[in-house]
Amino acid sequence: MASSLPSRHRALVLEKIGAGFEVKTVPTPQAEAGSAIVRVLSAGVLSYHREIYYGQRHYDFPKPIVGGISAIARIAAVGPDAVALHPGQLVFADCVIRARDDPDSLFLTAIHEGMNERSKKLMRDVWRDGTFAEYAKVPLENCIALDEARLCKELGYTAHDLMYLYLLLVPYGGLRDIRLEPGETVIVCPATGGFGGAGVQVAVAMGARVIAMGRSEKELARLQQYVKKGTPGASVETVRLTGDLDADTSALQPFGPVDAVIDLTPPFASKSTHLKSAIRTLRRGGRVSMMGFVEDVIHWNVMALNITLKGKLMYEREDMVLFVKMLERGLFPKGKDFVDAKTFKLEEWEEALEVAAEYAGIGKVVVIEP
Structure with a gap:
C-alpha cells in the first residue's frame, strides 16, 4: 500500500x-x-x-x-x-x-x-x-x-x-532489564547529561525514588526542579560528584541501602569512580544496569553482597511498545513540563x-x- x-x-x-x-x-x-x-x-x-x-x-x-x-x-x-x-x-x-x-x-x-x-x-x-x-x-x-x-x-x-522518546527509551531499556520496581530506590549516574536526565524522568514514571548524581550543582538543582514541577510528589534527591571515591560514597550512604543503579557514563568520563561509589551503597542482591563506558567497577561489595552487574545496549522492541503505553497513559509531564x-x-x-x-x-x- x-x-x-x-x-x-x-x-x-x-x-x-x-x-x-x-x-x-x-x-x-x-x-x-x-x-x-x-x-x-x-x-x-x-x-x-x-x-x-x-x-x-x-x-x-x-x-x-x-x-x-x-x-x-x-x-x-x-x-x-x-x-x-x-x-x-x-x-x-x-x-x-x-x-x-x-x-x-x-x-x-x-x-x-x-x-x-x-x-x-x-x-x-x-x-x-x-x-x-x-x-x-x-x-x-x-x-x-x-x-x-x-x-x-x-x-x-x-x-x-x-x-x-529516543533519549527516554535508552534508560528505560536498562531499568526494565534489571527489573526496577515501584517504590525502589535507584541511583542514576551521571544524571546531568541527555540520557542521564532522561533516566531520572523514566525512573520517576516507573514509581521509583531517584538519587541523581552529577558534577554540576546548577544542573542538579534544575533537574530536581524540572522533575518536581512536571511530576508533583516525585521523590528525587541529588548528590554532587567530587571525583573522590570515599567522599562520594559517604554522600550517598544516607540514602541507602539502595536497590539499583543505572550507569550512563559517556566515554570521556570512563575513568570516573562514581559507579564504584554507587555500588558501595547497594543492598544485598542489588542490581546495576551498565549502559555506559566505565572502565573499572569491580569492588568487594559485588561479591560479598551478591550484586548483579548487567550490561545493556539500547533496548528491545517490547520495551518500546510498553514505553509508548506508559506515555499514552499520561505517566509523563506534558508540554513544556515534558x-x-x-x-x-x-x-x-x-x-x-x-x-x-x-x-x-x-x-x-x-x-x-x-
Whole structure:
C-alpha cells in the first residue's frame, strides 16, 4: 500500500568523515516486503553527532550516507506484507536495526555498523541511510505505532515533543532489564547529561525514588526542579560528584541501602569512580544496569553482597511498545513540563549539531525538521 511518493526528495548526505553534510536531492526509496517508507516529521540530533560525523569518535559506517538516527514520522508507504501499519499513521521510527535471521547482529542507523560482518553487510547493503531526510526507508518492526489522537490531541504533545522518546527509551531499556520496581530506590549516574536526565524522568514514571548524581550543582538543582514541577510528589534527591571515591560514597550512604543503579557514563568520563561509589551503597542482591563506558567497577561489595552487574545496549522492541503505553497513559509531564525542543531545518544542520553538543540534560532535545 502506498500514498503518492515523490520520485526524489531532499536529504543530508555525508560523503566522507569531516567533510560535513550536503543537502542533496536523491531518489526516494520504494517500499518492499518487510519495509515502510516514512515521511520524517522530526529527527533527533545526538549531543555527540558532531563528534561522530567529524571523526572525533571513531565509529565506522559506509559512505556516502544519509545521517540521522530515530525519528517521529508518518507512514507514507508499506510493503505488501504489512498488516497493521498503513499510510498516514504516526510512528516512532527506531534506529536499532537487527538482522531478522540473527538478532545478535545489530547496528545503529547512520552511527555505527555494528560488531560483526553480518551487521556490516546489513547496514551497507540494505539499511544504510538515516532520517536526516524528507523520506526514509525503515524495517516494519522498527515502526512503533503512536496513538495520535491520545498523544497529540488529548495530551498535547507535538512531533518535536515526542522525539524525546529516543533519549527516554535508552534508560528505560536498562531499568526494565534489571527489573526496577515501584517504590525502589535507584541511583542514576551521571544524571546531568541527555540520557542521564532522561533516566531520572523514566525512573520517576516507573514509581521509583531517584538519587541523581552529577558534577554540576546548577544542573542538579534544575533537574530536581524540572522533575518536581512536571511530576508533583516525585521523590528525587541529588548528590554532587567530587571525583573522590570515599567522599562520594559517604554522600550517598544516607540514602541507602539502595536497590539499583543505572550507569550512563559517556566515554570521556570512563575513568570516573562514581559507579564504584554507587555500588558501595547497594543492598544485598542489588542490581546495576551498565549502559555506559566505565572502565573499572569491580569492588568487594559485588561479591560479598551478591550484586548483579548487567550490561545493556539500547533496548528491545517490547520495551518500546510498553514505553509508548506508559506515555499514552499520561505517566509523563506534558508540554513544556515534558521537553523543550530546539528545531532546525535541513539547511541548518551545522548549527543543529553545534547546539546539540551543548544543549543536553533533562527535558532538552534538538531535532531536525526536514
